[in-house]
Amino acid sequence: MPETSNKSEFIVGVDLGGTKILAGVFAPSLKLLGKVKLSTKVERGVDAVLDRVARSVREAVDECDLDMNQCRGIGIGAPGAVDFEAGRVIFAPNLEWRDVLMKKELEKRLDAPVFLENDCNVCTLGVHEHEFGGKPRHMIGIFVGTGIGGGIILDGKLFSGANHTAGEIGHMVMQLDGDKCRCGNKGCLEALASRTAIFNRIQAAVKDGQKTLLSQILGDKFDNMKSGDLRKAIRRGDKFVEKVVEQAAEYIGIGVGNLVNLFNPEIVVLGGGVIDALEDEMLKIIIKTAREYAMPGATEGLEIITTHLGNDAGITGAAVLVKQQLKQS
């Protein structure tokens, strides 16, 4: 019998972001069967977004010719601080949410067990389980996109600290008098090396008269710049963009060095839109810099690699979360 035949064995993983909701249906083997994308519509308020998350789950299940009662559970990665035990989003600036009992609200809407975690934790969990078979004892996940987030696996388990806020890798201050970060501090890794930081640096230089191929690619619409545009410009020979991206890679490398010195992990995994688009340009520099900055001894056996899960890291990790939790219960 094919693995799609049994009842109540499928898992839905949801990646809830400030812009879009991605829902994927997984077989028990964690094979991805199908997915659906909706826009989040934060401006419509908490209830509307919860409805849309529920809709994304139902549509993904329908897309796979399945029924909701064939679903064992739903996992969700949400942006911000999440209280896993209470199933509560404590604070999610991108959603403008505070204290939302998401687990309870979605279980009401979907009539199936719902499990909730921070989005970067969920991505890290997905990589740890799906790419490494759950083997690494200590692993750090770093996801570089609009912002920079992270997840920490210690002793084989997600580590989230006293108040579920651990792993704020993007807000590690690395330049005391550096650029202002959206968190209010200065010189955070996120303000140095996220897509936003890279774009800000390019825009400021263009304003000062810097020439770049990005003007040909994007016209005047620099606001719509994507990581892929940077790659295009670099591959067409734009030395200026190349330098900005290489500098960001160096910053990320120093950040990885800091984390290696603090956590002494076996594996550091990099992911997110910037890394997905610019791996060829950035990874070598990140690895070289991190190894330079790490203390002797800490790099023995250390691997610094990228995830191949790409955009599916979040939904995969959310499915892993459900699998782990249902196994425990």
Add this chain to the structure above:
Amino acid sequence: MPETSNKSEFIVGVDLGGTKILAGVFAPSLKLLGKVKLSTKVERGVDAVLDRVARSVREAVDECDLDMNQCRGIGIGAPGAVDFEAGRVIFAPNLEWRDVLMKKELEKRLDAPVFLENDCNVCTLGVHEHEFGGKPRHMIGIFVGTGIGGGIILDGKLFSGANHTAGEIGHMVMQLDGDKCRCGNKGCLEALASRTAIFNRIQAAVKDGQKTLLSQILGDKFDNMKSGDLRKAIRRGDKFVEKVVEQAAEYIGIGVGNLVNLFNPEIVVLGGGVIDALEDEMLKIIIKTAREYAMPGATEGLEIITTHLGNDAGITGAAVLVKQQLKQS
């Protein structure tokens, strides 16, 4: 009967540093009964230092009118990367040691069980157990002296990572183009806020013509400057020294903020010679800055305090280590 009467129940804790060896004898209650200090004499080589450690243990025991066969075990905090399981000092720059099987060598010399850990880990363990009764689940210890070191307690246990090198708090880069650190990197917390960093900043300014009361206190011998001299100068109204010390406190505060964002601990404990001498001048600034830089949510219930164990943190923690290990076996 007083607790000094039973046989084989006392514990010796040793704090091995690059300059001195401190050995203390503890009752089973962890009451400190007596201690002995020897200079380390690194220049005499590994075997001579091992002999001196053994001597410090025997002399401390004798000082308390006890006999070596009344000792259950000896705990040692050693500077550098330590492989606890193997009882091996992997690398200790201050001792110029590489791969020294310290546990085995000392058990030969002392005929009692020896347990070995990194010095900052041992200090953190001492504070965790002796000052907090082992209660905090997640705690970070930061020790500011000639350098800056740290220890990490996660889920109630010392965390040392994949290769026993975790917790290198002093080598977190916080100023990308900052002053060179003795580790070779630039802008490490240690290069910004250790006693060495404070002294270097003062000496450079004096060379440039800066007036300071330290010249009255120390004459020309700035090389002998101690943390207590800084305190004296500040209390006599030296605004220049005050500013340098306050700036160091701010750097430490940002470092604590970084650690709170990464580890989300319940307690951050500060200790070491600089903190012991300058607590009144530094602690408030450290706390204020750390709370400013920590993410919302991470500071809920967070305590940032100093240890009262002072110079005895190392020997106390070493004794705790023995107690924990002998209980397990």
